């Protein structure tokens with residue numbers, strides 16, 4: 448069955464204060480994934 | 492002294508040229524050959540396509556920047572490759588044709604010591620009968636001019652809706668083997684939000700049409716991801732968003748023909764169907780540019796350099812899906828026949844798709860092609876530049892920088908609507924891009940935690956922040972290199 452976005456969830460998704468902290472968290476998380484490095488796969 | 496020629500000034504070509512120029516002394520020459528005189532930040536085309544940005548907000552002219560930074564720029568297109576030179580020219584060269592000014596149409600042999608082919612894809616509209624931006628009510632957002640035209644058409648339709656016309660909008664992929672589902676996904680959500688802002692949402696039926704087997708496949712075989720404290724499949728996430736926005740969907744669809752307001756498609760079940768629309772945005776298939784290559788004697792050696800896109804250090808041995816491995820994917824983007832030629836970004840030939848290949852009952856391949864988004868395009872371009880710098884400085888052919896898409900993360904911040912307080916974004920990170928089923932057997936080949944998704948206003952802010960950060964970086968303003976690819 449398809450999941451639905453609840454009223455509470457929608458409130459947290461669009462609340463600028465909550466989302467401000469989410470923005471900082473997201474920026475760091477994205478940076479970790481991106482700056483987390485990369486390499487080959489054949490000689491590991 | 493070495494001369495490095497970079498073909499293309501998109502994300503990959505521009506990243507490579509700017510890092511080469513910054514790290515190499517002025518005795519070495521960096522030459523960029525690219526037909527479009529502007530750099531464009533392609534991801535923001537989505538916002539041009541809904542009228543929230545103008546083309547001028549997402550582009551800048553390359554010639555003044557390159558003149559200032561001592562990068563030689565030729566507004567020309569590569570026509571053919573001559574990696575051994577010819578009877579008159581001992582150095583390898585590419586034949587370039589100027590596309591503007593007094594020199595328009597004239598051809599020049601541009602010699603090189605190292606060549607970076609970053610020409611990206613050809614937008615292969617011709618592969619689908621009747622698919623052409625601005626024709627048959629179909630549009631594209633793949634370039635800023637296409638996106639601008641799409642907005643003009645959409646704006647006209649919004650006016651008609653305000654006057655009481657009920658409409659049908661179709662957005663997705665325009666070929667059985669298209670890629671870039673992510674861009675179409677962003678566009679459908681942005682269009683939906685714009686219609687709400689214009690108070691005409693109830694006048695339009697919006698439908699997603701795609702060659703994906705499941706929603707949220709994105710040409711990456713879908714993903715299992717952390718979502719808050721839950722674990723969710725990407726198809727569940729996209730289904731949840733589409734349900735929430737009242738968007739209907741058609742999957743497993745190989746679009747084969749477009750007529751005025753009617754799209755024809757085949758399904759995996761082998762059925763041939765039609766769908767009517769008043770406005771469509773369909774991503775075409777991507778192909779190589781059809782370059783030819785010649786040896787010293789003028790013999791055709793195209794198959795040493797190209798299989799559609801450029802051949803690099805991937806394992807192209809044909810094998811069944813069950814035997815595909817992450818090790819098939821390239822690490823250095825170097826052509827195996829010519830050690831001084833590289834192809835980062837979209838220009839390299841992938842070994843196979845990432846999504847499981849599927850054929851319709853009639854034998855038509857209906858499988859998303861593998862995406863190469865902006866981040867891996869930038870990362871592969873930088874590592875190619877670093878390897879060339881290493882080769883020049885140490886006068887050897889050793890490549891120390893490697894970056895397989897099977898050992899690289901990507902972030903896809905998909906805009907889901909524009910607006911400082913009303914905007915939204917679907918932020919997804921994936922690690923690795925190509926699933927490694929041996930390393931992560933229980934989580935569909937990906938590392939949970941580094942593969943996560945979230946929806947909300949913060950995603951819009953992040954996407955907007957990235958827009959400004961990457962344009963700043965591309966303009967090579969102070970400390971630009973501190974911003975990661």
Ligand SMILES: Cc1cc2nc3c(=O)[nH]c(=O)nc-3n(C[C@H](O)[C@H](O)[C@H](O)COP(=O)(O)OP(=O)(O)OC[C@H]3O[C@@H](n4cnc5c(N)ncnc54)[C@H](O)[C@@H]3O)c2cc1C
Pocket residue numbers: 498499500501502503504524525526527533534535536537567568569570609610611612632633634671674780835836837838863864865866868902903904905
């Ligand atoms: C609408 C849209 C939205 C997107 N959104 C995102 C996003 O949100 N995040 C993300 O990560 N990725 C996104 N992408 C994907 C991203 O834009 C691509 O991954 C990226 O542009 C690929 O870079 P590239 O340099 O390999 O190719 P391109 O950007 O296509 O650049 C190719 C360059 O080669 C030049 N060229 C073409 N032919 C020749 C020739 N004969 N000789 C010389 N030069 C030539 C072109 O003029 C161009 O300068 C999006 C793509 C689209 C279409």
